[in-house]
Amino acid sequence: MTAEIDPFQLYGTRETEVLPQRLTAGRLAVDFKDGNLRTITYDGTEVLRAVSYLVRDRDWGTYAPRISDLKIDQGDDGFSVGYLARCAGPDDTDLEIRVHISAKTGGAVIFEAEATSQTGFETNRCGFCILHPIVGVAGTAVSVEHVDGRREDTRFPDLIEPWQPFKDMRAITHTVLPEVTAECRMEGDTFEMEDQRNWSDASYKTYVRPLALPWPYRIPAGQPVSQRIVLSFTDKRQTPSAPASVRPDGRAVTITGGSKRGMMPSIGLVITPEEAKATLEAPGILAEIGPQELLFHFDPNAGHNAMAFEAFGAIARLHAGTSTLEIALPCKRSPLAEAHEIATWMQAAGFKPDAVVISPSVDRQSTPPGSQWPACPPLEEVYAAARSAFPGVRLGGGMLSYFTELNRKRVPSEPLDFITHCTNPIVHAADDLSVMQTLEALPFITRSVRAIYGDKPYRIGPSTIPMRQNPYGSRTMDNPAGSCIPMANRDPRHNSRFAEAFALGYAVEVLDAGLECLTLSALTGPFGVIAGKDEPSPAGGKRPIFNTVARLARLAGSQWRECISSDPTAVLSFVAAPADGAPQMLLVNITATAQQVELGSFHLAEKRESGSLTLQPFAVRSIVLKD
Template sequence: MTAEIDPFQLYGTRETEVPPQRLAAGRLAVDFKDGNLRAITYDGTEVLRAVSYLVRDRDWGTYAPRISDLKIDQGQDGFSIGYLAHCTGPDDTDLEIRVHISAEAGGAVVFEAEAMSKTGFETNRCGFCILHPIVGVAGTPVSVEHVDGRREGTRFPDLIEPWQPFKDMRAITHTVMPDVTAECRMEGDTFEMEDQRNWSDASYKTYVRPLALPWPYRIPAGQSVSQRIVLSFQDKRQTLSAPASVLCEGRAVTITEGSKRGTMPSMGLVITPEEAEATLEARDTLAKIGPQELLFHFDPNAGHDATVFGAFGAIAKLQAGTSTFEVALPCKQSPHAEAQEIAAWMNAAGFKPDAIVISPSVDRQSTPPGSQWPECPPLEEVYAAARSAFPDVRLGGGMLSYFTELNRKRVPSGPLDFISHCTNPIVHAADDLSVMQTLEALPFITRSVRAIYGDKPYRIGPSTIPMRQNPYGSRTMDNAAGGRIPMANSDPRHNGRFAEAFALGYAAAVLDAGLECLTLSALTGPFGVIAGKDEPSPAGRKRPIFNTVARLAGLAGSHWRECVSSDPTAVLSFVAEPADGASQMLLVNITATAQQVELGSFRLAEKRESGSVTLQPFAVCSIALKD
């Protein structure tokens, strides 16, 4: 990271992540961080995104274990690691994990762990998670060895698989590069794989303990739980170059023009009853953004009632665009009765949205494999009730939560005018790298939605770094300390340039989906482009994400042209062609290091000493082009 930049500007906190330690064994290299392995490469090619030993609580929150007795030995031909990890659960329950990791040049990586509790320990999951990358792997052949010894030749899913693609796993083997394969063998329990792209994670996750078994479960006091992961390689190449165990750094990213074209989506802002008053007070800021869509959220189970619609109606009149009413229908009475009551409240207050998105509140609750689906009225009945109560508006459906729930409960699209869902990047991991890597999964999500719903008008959002709801547990996680934690209802990076870069990277990643509308923030509050009254930042202060949201709102309806990045893990780009202005190339650095970018054959409107630009960490740049 560039030393001159205050970490607070980048991350909204001066607490920075401890960088990983790079370890090597011949052609193999790994990053060791927080007790786990990341970025496992062979000859510079990513083999596994991670091998981690994780302990999850009853809400699927991930413990951050205390590590002691850490010993790391990097030798000439390999490395070894040993440590103790300690987790403290509710009621002072404890869990201790003894870990040993080793690798030798030409040999295997071995990651062993033994867990023991003196008190007994409740958990939803305790054991290994192995992450395979998706780029260059999705849709490719793979061999799966099952616990009964049977081998299955199959493929990694291309479109996102709603349920586990592979079960009862003992080992998985895939091709790393021509004539090089990697086998990951998993011992000590039965493993299965889920397609983590459902949650916008950029990985396939193989994990311990099948979801069909009861959870949470208890590790008995004094009982040892041992597991082992062995990653080995077969390299049949005839000619071997010198090991490329460390990826090249400092190489310029090249941007070239692609063949895809499209139209920029409308930009939305979400308005909740809790932020309605602050939104009215920030009307000047709303006018500066000029969003095409306001998404008004309403959830009777959260205490929202008839009193909110006066403010909703007043806010809707502040802007020239359209408005959508998002309803989490309680379904405690008949859908018809509930919809009619809400419509009467709206009419009395003079709130007349242009569209409604309706979904049973219970559908925000995730139903994992092996679980019983909660009681819910047929969606056809819910949609018919909405049509009756709101006869002159467009009707949208899908999920108020995430693509995961939409993929697992595919709503009937016939009655609907458009499909909608959200995403969230901190469901499973909240470190900086994992959050930015979720951008890799977005094109797979949008392509999967298109495979299900064809050319049905399609909206995404609100999709923010902080989590507004948790379908996988009883609550989102409070984050008063401002850390990087999964499933948190506030996140410090939303205050920094990190969020500005993430939002533009998000827009670039979903351009090809032909979205009708994209919503990436609220106006105020913990999800807003400006800070609210109850936050550490001064009320009304513009966050850096304001710049991205306002820029994208200004480009709505413009044509866009594809830009191809030689390293999309570092820099993303596209060209926008506003009807009333010059074409511009938008560039975003989604890394914490400065990136040198070569602009290829693009015709720049201004003379430059060279056809390159340096992007500082998480920087966004606009360059005018000649038409």
Template sequence: MSDTATAFQLYGTIKAEPFPRLLRAGKLTAQFAGGNLRAITYDGVEVLRAISYVVRDRDWGTYNPTLSNLAVTETESGFTISYDARCHGPNGTVLDIVALIEAGAGGKLTFRSSACSATGFETNRCGFCMLHPIIGVAGTAVSVEHVDGEVENTKLPVLIDPWQPVKNLRAITHTALPGVSVECRMEGDTFEMEDQRNWSDASYKTYVRPLSLPWPYKILENEPILQQITLTITDRRAASDDRPASAENSSVIRLTPGTASGTMPAISLVITPEEVEASLAALASQDGPKVQDLLFHFDPAAGHDAAAFKGFAEIAAIHGGTTTLEFAVPCQRPLDEEMLGIAARMRATDFAPNAIMVCPSVDRQSTPPGSKWPDCPPLEDVYAAAANAFPGIRLGGGMLSYFTELNRKRVPAGNLGFVSHCTSPIVHSAEDLSIMQTLEALPFITKSVRAIYGDKPYRLGPSTIAMRQNPYGSRTMDNPDCCRVPMANRDPRHTGLFAAAFATGYAASVLDAGIETLTLSALTGPFGLFAGKDEPITEGGRRPLFHIVAGLAELAGQQCRTVVASHPQKVMSFRTEIEKESTLWIVNLGAHALTVDMSELVNPTRAQLIVLDGDTMRKATKSGVKSVGIVRAQLRLSPFAVARVHTA
């Protein structure tokens, strides 16, 4: 199979992500790609997830600057990087950046920048962003030096902070491992930290320019902006100190039984009025997945009208499970008038969902710190009007956007049947690695929801790679060239094995949260399980994600147990047990083949193997992906492969 065909199979696009260059300075390593540093480690331990120079437009879209004059020099003691970069803004405006990165064997790294515009340049943010990892760092002690010189000893939050946990930052120091401290010093402007787990990013982000200042703002003509980040690692360990070998260095990833358990939630698919015709055809065919719930989206602001309910009713009539309506309430007229009008139109088409989730349309727009909350009726009034208009229908609330908005505007859930929110992994970055890393943040999100709402029934999704809506700007970003674009309304990886791996990891990440319903996809369209006519993936046009969603739906309501992988950033796993039968799910989250040791969980002589990978996708039949082979204690998984090992 050609490299081009393989790339499309994995990512849904042949456009390659820039391959990072690994650089060393003594015990410090860093990956350099696209002008930025990521995966900065010391003695094998990640100390910073990234140091990036970021320029954002008025909709919080991220510019992809053009690099030139790149020079990388490596010596025995360290490395030096220099480059120029240019951002092209609207109306012919440009921003030029000159960068210099230096690192030595003593544990010190500096990243300097000078940005200047000959035309003036509008931006929401221009400058450095630093990402602290969350695994091993959340809840730990840090020392914070503020801009005025005051030093504060505090802890990074465990539960997700809705606002900035640290402001007016000049430096922050944390302990990476016993005897090793890491100071990140920021000069040239005032920095602050936000808890990026709100958006499912696996990091605390320290960024330039407080959000309390106006945005967008204009960089004036020919006025340079100078900034510098200095990373200083202090190693106080004695030379004889030995640290246990990191699991990262092991060539085989070992699986062991976990202690947590949960129930696989009901699996749902979202259906919009735009996709009614295609969805009806897909469900009517023999190929439709047998999910438990269908989530119908209705938004008058998007032009949806009463005709949508006729299509919803036709689909509900052939669906064997429950149905839910998510309704973006316009709140432009008296609430009772709006709600009763929608209820009458639904009755006229015999559309009678089992549940309705209502959210004021305006609440989908984020209100960042320092911003004025938009006018909105009290949520108690919204829910009361909905309860009156839809008697006997289970009523849910929350946010049609992300956990960020639910965390910042906590809904009065006392009389609600359930709470709900969505996630998207490309709010801030669209790199392959950062998307998979968002899986680390999901348990923190679900624990934070439980801390707020207790045991209230909890629904999660639609949660897809691409964004359905942009709460942080006026639009989602178009992606006609099938690139990796933050905040894009289409993402090529949804078509590839990448999405299948991500969805499997997603389900594994939230298993112990008591999720009632999980929505990971639409049925058709850009978020769908079925490919368009111009995307021949397998016979029947089923994307790889189809097989994962169908498989998870088969497990709905079953008890699942967590499985611990020796390197959870590379492999995730869970298992189900019914009487004397068990099924072990394993997913490779990375772009490289790896070996998994299942010897503590599987008896190879009694097991059957089913794999979803590049080879089985090529051999897929109408009845699904089948690859039954000899099971050994060690299993080789190709990139983004999902394996099911069944033992009877």
């Protein structure tokens, strides 16, 4: 991180993450952080994104164990790590995990753990998770050894698998570099893999304890649970050389022109009844952004009633663009009766949306493998009810939750005018690196949606860093301390330059999907572009994400051109050509370190000594180009 920049500007909090410790053993390098291994590389090529020992509660929240007796030994020929981790559960329950990690030059990485509870301990999952990266791995060959000794030669999924691609796993082997393979062997329980791109995680996750088994479950008092991961390499190269894919420190990221073209999507803002009053009090900010779409959320199960439409109508009259009503239909009565009741309230208030998105409320809850779908009327009946109650408006469907649920319960698209879903980057992990890495998964998500629904008009959002609802448990996590925790309904980074960069990076990664509309924020509240009165904010109440949302709204309908980054894990870019102005290149640094950028053969409108520039951490830059 650049020392001159206040951490609060970057992250919305001055409590910065502890930096990982790099450990090495010959050609192997790992980052040790919070008791686990991240960014495991061989000759500079990422082999595994992480090997972690995780403990989940009954809502799939992740415990943050208290680590003690930590001992790290980095020697000339390898390293070793040992520690004791403790989790405090509800009702004075406890769990203690003793961990040892080691690696020798030319040998394997061994990560072993033994968990013991003196009280008994309830958990949804306790044990290892192994993450394989997706870029350069998706669609490639892999060999899976099952618990019965049978070996399956197959491929990592290319399009996103709704269910587990591999089950009953004991080991998995894939190619890291030409003539270099890595085997990850998992001992102590049965493992299976899920395609974490469903949740926009940039990984395939192999985890302990099959989801078809009951959860939560209880670890009995006094009974140790032991597991071990062994990562080994086979290197058949005669003369191993330094990897060409590694960008040496100090070398600039180069941006070159690509061949893809398209039209920038409309930009939306989500409005809830809870934030309607605050939205009405900020008409100037709404006009300054100029979103093309307002997405009005309505959920009778959350107490929303006829009064919401009075405020919705007043807000819509301030807005020059179009509006969509998003309905979480309770389905406690017939869909027809409920839809007509909502339409009556809407008409009485004079609120006339241009489109309606409707979905049964229960479909927001995830249905994991092996579980029964909750009772729900057929979607064809729900969509027919909406057509009857809201004649003459466009009808959207899909999921009010995430792509995961849309992939697992694929809605009938024939009755619909457009498909929609959301994403959230803190479902499984909330550290800064994991959140930014979710951007890598977005092109896989949009390509998978196109494979299912073809050229059907397609919308995404609202997709924000904070989680607006939790399909995987009973609630989102309250976050009064303002920490970076999974499934939190507030996230400090939403108030910072991190969110500004994340939002633009998000827009870059979904450009190729041909979206009709992209919604990345609300106007006010914990998901808003302006902060509430009780929240820290810059002058004028505008959060940095305001800049990205307003910029994208101004560019809506423009032609965009692809830019190719030599390091898309650091800098992303595209060119937009608005009809009423000169083309401009948008650049975003999605890292916490300054990046040198070379603009190659692009013709800049301004005179510069060179085509290079420096992007500060999480900085966004616009550069005018010659026509």
